[in-house]
Amino acid sequence: MVKAKAIRVHELGGPEVMRWEEVELGDPKEGEIRIRTTAIGVNFIDVYFRKGVYAAPALPFTPDREAVGVVTAVGPGLTGGKVGDVVAYAGNPMGSYAQEQILPASVAIPVPPSVDHKQAASVMLKGMTAHVLLRRVFKVESGHTILVHAAAGGVGSLLCQWANALGATVIGTVSNEEKAAQASQDGCHHVIIYTKEDVVARVKEITSGKGLNVVYDSVGKDTYKASIECLAPRGFLVSFGQSSGKPDPIPMSDLASKSLFLTRPSLMHYTATRDELLESAGEVFANIANGVLRVRVNHTYLLSEAARAPADLEGRKTSGSIVLIPDT
Numbered sequence: 001m002v003k004a005k006a007i008r009v010h011e012l013g014g015p016e017v018m019r020w021e022e023v024e025l026g027d028p029k030e031g032e033i034r035i036r037t038t039a040i041g042v043n044f045i046d047v048y049f050r051k052g053v054y055a056a057p058a059l060p061f062t063p064d065r066e067a068v069g070v071v072t073a074v075g076p077g078l079t080g081g082k083v084g085d086v087v088a089y090a091g092n093p094m095g096s097y098a099q100e101q102i103l104p105a106s107v108a109i110p111v112p113p114s115v116d117h118k119q120a121a122s123v124m125l126k127g128m129t130a131h132v133l134l135r136r137v138f139k140v141e142s143g144h145t146i147l148v149h150a151a152a153g154g155v156g157s158l159l160c161q162w163a164n165a166l167g168a169t170v171i172g173t174v175s176n177e178e179k180a181a182q183a184s185q186d187g188c189h190h191v192i193i194y195t196k197e198d199v200v201a202r203v204k205e206i207t208s209g210k211g212l213n214v215v216y217d218s219v220g221k222d223t224y225k226a227s228i229e230c231l232a233p234r235g236f237l238v239s240f241g242q243s244s245g246k247p248d249p250i251p252m253s254d255l256a257s258k259s260l261f262l263t264r265p266s267l268m269h270y271t272a273t274r275d276e277l278l279e280s281a282g283e284v285f286a287n288i289a290n291g292v293l294r295v296r297v298n299h300t301y302l303l304s305e306a307a308r309a310p311a312d313l314e315g316r317k318t319s320g321s322i323v324l325i326p327d328t
């Protein structure tokens, strides 16, 4: 029986409920592969599951969804993948904070040799989210003026760089000067430090009162009202996360006042087919190769110390992405 160490959650709660323990893995069944993990992406989904914001998997569970590794075994009858392949994934229902892990082969994405493992672990969930938000949920084009909240965050950094390359005027919000400097480097034409400046007033000033084509809002409770206020008539509010808590229900009349659109997308619904998944991943890898995306791996922790990562993420102490490296 193959055994591996993993972070396990036996009860819902804060980072203190994360335990580092041995798990029996077994062999992959039909349609599955097993990989030795080399790098793991840290995402807010860990926080949401562990705290019960999203319905959590059955207890005990291994947190998060995103990692990269080398295939160590393939299930019976599987074609199109072999031991030794380097693959990444963004949607493993069995979790990702593990030295070795089983996953459905259908979620495994081949990683090009030019992309290092820490980078790949940062752009599966976060990078494909940026692709889906900018190219499919709302198609950003040259001439659009857009707002990205948490512009120095994992998803935010990628959104700003990509939107800039698409020709949009990009406005980002951040909490402090250090994050503002990063957001500017990532292509934000205007950065609003929301702890010092009024977001709605600044957006009015920047757009000469016209408002925005789209707001990408991952912060939720603290920001959605301002996001709506900042939109131009027929603008889009793309609410894709709730780092500050779930937004309150939005009355239809709030949309009617400017004929607004509201959507609440999830990556998994936009990468539900194998073709969609590979297209999204392909766009991300291509934009790393052509220099549009610079992947900022700003924080690296040992897997055994994984509890530090979500604590820092929730505490707004991080920028760019956080990666866990399995202990040797």
Ligand code: NDP
Binding pocket: 042, 043, 044, 045, 125, 126, 129, 150, 151, 152, 153, 154, 155, 156, 173, 174, 175, 176, 179, 218, 219, 222, 240, 241, 242, 243, 244, 245, 265, 266, 267, 268, 313, 314, 315, 316, 317, 318, 319, 320
């Ligand atoms: P980030 O790196 O963006 O971290 C969160 C950032 O949000 C903080 O650094 C902070 O930036 C800002 N923030 C503002 N208010 C709060 C608050 N009260 N608590 C914590 N953070 C706050 O995280 P990720 O890049 O991992 O994820 C960004 C968002 O994208 C998350 O909401 C996540 O759920 C969502 N997401 C959604 C997906 C989907 O399919 N819908 C897929 C992937 C991610 P600052 O200091 O500048 O305020």
